Amino acid sequence: MRSEFVQSLARGLDVIQAFGPDRPELTISEVAKHTGLTRAVARRFLLTLTELGHVETDGRRFRLRPKVLDLGYAYLSSQPWWQVAQPRLEAAAATLRESCSVAMLDGTDIVYVARVPATRIMTINLNIGTRLPAHATSLGRVILAALEESALCDYFAMADRTVFTKRTITSEAELRVACAQVAEQGYSLVDQELENGLRSLAVPLRNRVGKVIAAINVGTHAARTTKAEMLQQFLPVLRNTADAICRDMNR
Amino acid sequence: MRSEFVQSLARGLDVIQAFGPDRPELTISEVAKHTGLTRAVARRFLLTLTELGHVETDGRRFRLRPKVLDLGYAYLSSQPWWQVAQPRLEAAAATLRESCSVAMLDGTDIVYVARVPATRIMTINLNIGTRLPAHATSLGRVILAALEESALCDYFAMADRTVFTKRTITSEAELRVACAQVAEQGYSLVDQELENGLRSLAVPLRNRVGKVIAAINVGTHAARTTKAEMLQQFLPVLRNTADAICRDMNR
DNA sequence: TTCGGTATGTTCGTATGACGAACAAATGAT
DNA sequence: ATCATTTGTTCGTCATACGAACATACCGAA
Numbered sequence: 001m002r003s004e005f006v007q008s009l010a011r012g013l014d015v016i017q018a019f020g021p022d023r024p025e026l027t028i029s030e031v032a033k034h035t036g037l038t039r040a041v042a043r044r045f046l047l048t049l050t051e052l053g054h055v056e057t058d059g060r061r062f063r064l065r066p067k068v069l070d071l072g073y074a075y076l077s078s079q080p081w082w083q084v085a086q087p088r089l090e091a092a093a094a095t096l097r098e099s100c101s102v103a104m105l106d107g108t109d110i111v112y113v114a115r116v117p118a119t120r121i122m123t124i125n126l127n128i129g130t131r132l133p134a135h136a137t138s139l140g141r142v143i144l145a146a147l148e149e150s151a152l153c154d155y156f157a158m159a160d161r162t163v164f165t166k167r168t169i170t171s172e173a174e175l176r177v178a179c180a181q182v183a184e185q186g187y188s189l190v191d192q193e194l195e196n197g198l199r200s201l202a203v204p205l206r207n208r209v210g211k212v213i214a215a216i217n218v219g220t221h222a223a224r225t226t227k228a229e230m231l232q233q234f235l236p237v238l239r240n241t242a243d244a245i246c247r248d249m250n251r
Numbered sequence: 252m253r254s255e256f257v258q259s260l261a262r263g264l265d266v267i268q269a270f271g272p273d274r275p276e277l278t279i280s281e282v283a284k285h286t287g288l289t290r291a292v293a294r295r296f297l298l299t300l301t302e303l304g305h306v307e308t309d310g311r312r313f314r315l316r317p318k319v320l321d322l323g324y325a326y327l328s329s330q331p332w333w334q335v336a337q338p339r340l341e342a343a344a345a346t347l348r349e350s351c352s353v354a355m356l357d358g359t360d361i362v363y364v365a366r367v368p369a370t371r372i373m374t375i376n377l378n379i380g381t382r383l384p385a386h387a388t389s390l391g392r393v394i395l396a397a398l399e400e401s402a403l404c405d406y407f408a409m410a411d412r413t414v415f416t417k418r419t420i421t422s423e424a425e426l427r428v429a430c431a432q433v434a435e436q437g438y439s440l441v442d443q444e445l446e447n448g449l450r451s452l453a454v455p456l457r458n459r460v461g462k463v464i465a466a467i468n469v470g471t472h473a474a475r476t477t478k479a480e481m482l483q484q485f486l487p488v489l490r491n492t493a494d495a496i497c498r499d500m501n502r
Numbered sequence: 503t504t505c506g507g508t509a510t511g512t513t514c515g516t517a518t519g520a521c522g523a524a525c526a527a528a529t530g531a532t
Numbered sequence: 533a534t535c536a537t538t539t540g541t542t543c544g545t546c547a548t549a550c551g552a553a554c555a556t557a558c559c560g561a562a
Contacts, residue, residue, distance in 0.1 A: 004298040004512095006549070008520070012260030013303065017325050024329040029539055039540065040522055047255040052264065053358070060540095064326040066355045066362040072323025073380035074268050075315040078275040086376050090368050104317045107304070111317040114378070117341050117367055125337050127365070128379045129324035255541095258519070259549070280510055290511065291551055311511095 011037060015045040016054070016068065025061040072129060076113065081205065081214065084248035089116045089216070092241040096218050096234055098225075100241075101126070102205065103139040104214045108159035110140045113214065119221075124195075135161050135175055136168050138190040138202035139215040144175075145182035146204060146212035152179075168193045187235060188215075189227060197222050201230050203242045208250040216242050262288060266296040267305070267319065276312040323380060327364065332456065332465065335499035340367045340467070343492040347469050347485055349476075351492075352377070353456065354390040355465045359410040361391045364465065370472075375446075386412050386426055387419050389441040389453035390466040395426075396433035397455060397463035403430075419444045438486055439466075440478060448473050452481045454493045459501040467493050 018026060018034040026034070032042035046062050049055035053067045076082055085102055093100040093116040102114040109131040117126070124130075134140025134155070144155060161170040169175055182188040188202045202217035218234050225234075269277060269285040277285070283293040297313050300306035304318045327333055336353055344351040344367040353365040360382040368377070375381075385391025385406070395406060412421040420426055433439045439453045453468035469485050476485075 006259050006299040008259035009263030009299050019325045019329045021328045048257040048260050066357040068326040069323045069380040072320045074270045075319040077272045078270045106317040129320040
């Protein structure tokens with residue numbers, strides 16, 4: 001038992017994350033089963049979360065309430081780009097007439113932290129908080145390309161590198177070549193590696209000391225925009241947007 | 252000490268929520284000050300959250316990490332409208348060429364749970380998780396109008412009812428009249444009560460038994476669209492979108 | 503530069519906060 | 533109706549989380 005680890009907090013967060021698309025409502029026993037806790041422990045946490053307003057119950061089934069969003073919002077609103085990225089992103093999406101997003105790396109996934117949808121391409125519902133594997137996304141490639149070697153080794157040691165389409169690059173060797181290219185070019189163009197038809201272009205977002213902290217991208221349909229057109233027409237807008245966000249952010 | 256209340260979970264969630272726009276990074280002592288906990292307690296929770304991946308530290312200052320979004324995402328992804336609202340919202344925003352949102356009531360606030368920005372009207376950054384007072388928003392009025400009398404009394408007992416502009420309605424009597432009107436008409440049109448220039452129209456989203464669980468709205472600039480135009484051109488689209496979401500959701 | 507007061511971070515003995523074994527209640531099949 | 537199983541709850545107790553006291557860092561005045 002590590003003396004600086006509060007087991008009850010970890011358990012309570014596990015209970016929140018027991019809920020999800022396949023489990024919108026749960027009983028005490030179901031929460032216990034999904035978290036590996038005893039029924040008595042699960043009950044205590046559910047009653048606590050209910051009293052705090054994060055969970056509601058009809059006496060038998062429990063479900064999360066909107067107040068849980070306050071936790072994620074604490075993160076979002078504390079970020080240096082929070083006040084400045086959204087208007088810039090909206091302007092870019094309006095200019096390009098395509099969906100634009102900002103994401104960060106967390107573990108082996110990218111996590112979307114801002115998004116302006118324009119035209120629907122993907123079958124999955126992308127929104128703030130959505131996670132996708134870094135290796136198959138332009139956003140992920142941009143961030144991976146900026147990692148130090150030790151961090152990149154950690155990434156490869158952990159990442160599953162799922163195949164999504166016939167084009168998905170999954171081998172470490174190939175991904176390292178792709179990342180080196182991104183580092184040299186300053187952008188990543190990923191073509192139908194995550195989903196057939198989806199073509200996306202990303203550039204880095206840097207903090208005041210020049211460190212890559214996030215990425216910004218634009219997505220289009222392969223039938224609509226050629227790769228050359230993306231580089232010619234989209235890349236300058238994306239770079240200008242990234243530069244503007246960085247300037248706004250570091251003001 | 253209530254035997255079913257896990258104090259450590261409550262404290263841990265307080266520590267997460269100590270962070271925010273004015274407090275992007277905090278030391279142990281600062282967290283202790285903002286939460287009312289002792290430094291030793293604050294330290295333990297920060298170290299726990301760091302080990303869980305929700306917080307990072309340079310050894311002195313702590314800050315939240317994107318993994319915190321997983322908590323809010325558990326809520327979002329467990330909602331019946333999650334898979335179906337976004338595409339419908341995107342279609343409505345494209346048709347109307349205005350920003351569209353979905354929000355729920357939590358306490359005395361509305362909380363945004365989906366949003367498709369189109370053209371920038373408001374000065375504040377609206378996004379998933381953003382809270383606004385229910386009384387001054389079309390989204391809030393729609394949901395308040397559907398509350399049972401006891402719940403509405405609770406709302407009035409708790410709500411601050413801030414004045415935002417010269418037009419903001421704040422008295423209980425006037426708000427009750429406005430809500431009765433909403434209940435009768437089936438929509439709420441709020442005109443420059445939250446912010447000068449902002450005009451918005453909302454309709455309810457209902458679950459399978461007809462209960463209002465959320466609201467969907469469209470916002471425009473008062474200089475761009477008259478109230479009559481909103482009712483004539485926007486209301487049918489909004490109603491169709493709400494109906495479609497309800498159908499999709501209850502399938 | 504040194505010193506002293508204050509602020510901040512950390513440790514470890516212990517008590518109380520959270521635990522789970524056992525009991526109570528609910529459910530479903532025969 | 534009875535019985536076996538599942539689910540929810542209680543309360544004695546111990547191990548988990550606590551905070552008083554110690555250690556370290558910082559800052560201002562002389």
